[in-house]
Amino acid sequence: MNIPFRMDAKFCSFFNYSKSFVAILLAILLSVPTLVSAQDSAAAAAPAAGAAAPAGAASTGGGDAAKGESIFKNNCAQCHAPTDERVVGPGLKGASSRHDFAWLSKWVRNSSAMIASGDAYAVKIYNEYSKAQMTSFPNLSDDDIKAIFAYVDQASAAPAAAAGGAAPAGGAAAGDAKGGAPSDLFVIVLVALVVVMVLVLGVLLVIVSLLSKAVKGGGAETEAPAGEGFGGLLKRLTVDPAIRSATLWIFVLLVLKSTLDGAFNVGVQQGYAPKQPISFSHKLHAGEYKIDCNYCHTGVNRGKSAHIPSANICMNCHGVIKKESPEIQKIYTSIENNQPIEWVRVHNLPDLAYFNHAQHVNVGGLECQNCHGDVEKMEVIQQRSSLTMGWCIDCHRKTEVNTKDNQYYDKLVQLHASESKEALKVADIGGLECSKCHY
Numbered sequence: 397m398n399i400p401f402r403m404d405a406k407f408c409s410f411f412n413y414s415k416s417f418v419a420i421l422l423a424i425l426l427s428v429p430t431l432v433s434a435q436d437s438a439a440a441a442a443p444a445a446g447a448a449a450p451a452g453a454a455s456t457g458g459g460d461a462a463k464g465e466s467i468f469k470n471n472c473a474q475c476h477a478p479t480d481e482r483v484v485g486p487g488l489k490g491a492s493s494r495h496d497f498a499w500l501s502k503w504v505r506n507s508s509a510m511i512a513s514g515d516a517y518a519v520k521i522y523n524e525y526s527k528a529q530m531t532s533f534p535n536l537s538d539d540d541i542k543a544i545f546a547y548v549d550q551a552s553a554a555p556a557a558a559a560g561g562a563a564p565a566g567g568a569a570a571g572d573a574k575g576g577a578p579s580d581l582f583v584i585v586l587v588a589l590v591v592v593m594v595l596v597l598g599v600l601l602v603i604v605s606l607l608s609k610a611v612k613g614g615g616a617e618t619e620a621p622a623g624e625g626f627g628g629l630l631k632r633l634t635v636d637p638a639i640r641s642a643t644l645w646i647f648v649l650l651v652l653k654s655t656l657d658g659a660f661n662v663g664v665q666q667g668y669a670p671k672q673p674i675s676f677s678h679k680l681h682a683g684e685y686k687i688d689c690n691y692c693h694t695g696v697n698r699g700k701s702a703h704i705p706s707a708n709i710c711m712n713c714h715g716v717i718k719k720e721s722p723e724i725q726k727i728y729t730s731i732e733n734n735q736p737i738e739w740v741r742v743h744n745l746p747d748l749a750y751f752n753h754a755q756h757v758n759v760g761g762l763e764c765q766n767c768h769g770d771v772e773k774m775e776v777i778q779q780r781s782s783l784t785m786g787w788c789i790d791c792h793r794k795t796e797v798n799t800k801d802n803q804y805y806d807k808l809v810q811l812h813a814s815e816s817k818e819a820l821k822v823a824d825i826g827g828l829e830c831s832k833c834h835y
């Protein structure tokens with residue numbers, strides 16, 4: 397009668413229910429950050445935005461720079477460094493002080509229009525970079541562009557910190573170029589979550605033990621002979637059905653989570669850089685000696701495959717250059733034995749997908765670096781893009797078709813212009829149709 401509340405059956409079942417509910421909730425909470433970090437660029441931005449929020453609160457305007465970092469990495473990093481280092485285009489350090497914002501936004505949205513309009517600086521830099529076309533980004537908003545340069549300013553102001561991955565606000569954004577790898581802040585958040593979960597679990601355990609004591613209420617204590625101490629508590633917990641079901645749920649959800657994580661990454665080999673049989677360096681050949689990619693990858697303008705050069709192509713030069721080097725001797729051995737050099741394949745789409753180099757390089761006018769990164773700086777070749785379907789589609793949505801001097805598109809351009817003010821994107825010419833990419 398003087399018991400403050402009654403532990404009747406209804407209450408108990410509600411309690412069981414709510415406890416496993418809390419457990420499920422916690423397990424889901426724990427799973428979420430990793431569940432969303434799928435690898436394609438759109439998804440990669442999601443955890444970045446989420447994880448960057450706390451950092452943004454700690455530093456003034458940091459959120460902007462964090463957003464800028466992910467936009468920069470997805471769109472500009474193939475061609476620009478945030479420092480003054482030259483990649484394909486100039487280093488962007490100080491760009492925001494060289495130009496006012498109006499100039500920058502016009503340039504980023506459509507640099508070729510600016511060059512065509514005769515803007516003195518635009519023409520000068522275009523010529524300086526041997527008339528390399530910068531991609532246009534008509535769908536970046538003012539905010540996006542501001543964010544990019546906020547990031548560039550931040551990264552160039554503290555290059556050492558940025559290189560260490562410890563830039564206070566940007567550290568959380570978008571992982572690194574290899575993608576997927578969680579940043580420091582992300583790990584801290586995860587650890588904090590785990591700690592909170594353990595604490596909550598502890599509290600739950602205490603409540604459970606108190607309640608089970610109350611239920612048994614000093615009566616005949618037949619089931620829990622171990623009574624006092626930690627051992628006794630543990631024993632009671634293992635027979636408690638609510639705890640058992642909670643544990644089961646956590647276990648099931650964790651297994652589910654890691655299975656899903658695994659599934660998202662099956663076949664994704666971003667960052668793959670196997671050791672090759674001959675230490676052939678793109679940095680030396682394509683970078684320092686500026687040998688054209690086409691010279692060796694003879695298929696890029698003509699067909700589906702780019703082709704890996706045969707040993708004969710190497711011999712055009714190495715018949716005389718560095719003959720005595722043991723690495724070069726391997727080329728000789730291969731030719732003498734009539735055995736091809738067994739290069740390890742790096743990029744490899746599954747057979748269900750169709751990709752054609754000539755369509756992209758010759759017709760589309762894309763640079764190799766758009767998809768392969770700065771190969772001319774790689775000592776060992778590495779897969780820089782994820783090569784997932786999301787990656788292909790993302791670019792098809794964003795990229796304008798190169799219709800210049802291509803009569804094939806004249807009619808289409810006319811039709812499109814009569815229907816829409818937007819530029820003709822790859823998506824508009826069927827670049828999202830399943831059958832274009834799948835046999």
Ligand code: HEC
Pocket residue numbers: 468471472473474475476484485486487488491494500503504507521522523525526527528529530531533544763766
């Ligand atoms: C395909 C390579 C490529 C990509 C991608 C690219 N750029 Fe460029 N960018 C260039 C080149 C090349 C130049 C030099 C001018 C020229 O040749 O057109 C340049 C010049 C610039 C300049 C002028 C630099 C200066 O020193 O005044 C700015 C600013 C710039 N880019 C910003 C961006 C931003 C922002 C992005 C991403 C949204 C981006 N670029 C993406 C190739 C690229």
Ligand code: HEC
Pocket residue numbers: 674675676677680681685687692705706707709710711712713714717718721722723724727
């Ligand atoms: C257009 C000329 C040219 C072609 C083609 C060429 N190379 Fe080279 N390669 C060079 C030059 C130049 C060097 C630098 C030599 C030096 O350091 O004195 C070099 C250096 C090397 C080295 C480093 C040798 C050492 O011990 O330092 C290797 C390995 C090599 N090449 C492999 C290859 C392979 C494999 C191919 C064919 C796929 C190839 N090269 C095609 C010009 C070429």
Ligand code: HEC
Pocket residue numbers: 672676678681682687688689690691692693704705739740741742743744764765768771772776777
């Ligand atoms: C002198 C010849 C030579 C030149 C020039 C050259 N490559 Fe290569 N490339 C090779 C060889 C040999 C391999 C295979 C060995 C390796 O992976 O390093 C290769 C491999 C590659 C691969 C990876 C292929 C795979 O297995 O998925 C890519 C991508 C690539 N090259 C891009 C380029 C680009 C872009 C350029 C121009 C900036 C370029 N190459 C210039 C010889 C060359």
Ligand code: HEC
Pocket residue numbers: 689690693696700701702703704743744745746751753756757762763764765766767768783
């Ligand atoms: C639009 C993106 C894109 C562009 C641009 C691009 N590549 Fe590729 N490249 C790929 C993809 C995707 C693969 C994998 C193809 C496959 O497995 O069927 C690949 C594969 C390769 C390979 C391996 C051999 C092969 O053909 O499968 C080489 C070498 C290569 N690319 C070189 C180049 C060079 C050199 C350029 C510039 C002239 C270039 N790529 C431009 C996307 C691109």
Ligand code: HEC
Pocket residue numbers: 745749750751752755756759760762766767783784787788789791792795796797798822825826827832833
């Ligand atoms: C860097 C941007 C970019 C990436 C990444 C990219 N594409 Fe494309 N793709 C283009 C452009 C630009 C065109 C339009 C070329 C033209 O003018 O026909 C195109 C055209 C195509 C077409 C022909 C579409 C048509 O209607 O004629 C196919 C098929 C295609 N791409 C497949 C792929 C596949 C598969 C991948 C991924 C493995 C991929 N692309 C990745 C830019 C890209």
Ligand code: HEC
Pocket residue numbers: 663664745746748749783784785788789792827828829830831832833834
């Ligand atoms: C621009 C090219 C492109 C278009 C358009 C495209 N896909 Fe894909 N798709 C790919 C590539 C490339 C892969 C392989 C990606 C990978 O291995 O991660 C792929 C993989 C897939 C897979 C997964 C197969 C597996 O083994 O995991 C399915 C299913 C799929 N595509 C269905 C579709 C459907 C349905 C459509 C139309 C709505 C479509 N695709 C349109 C390029 C494309």
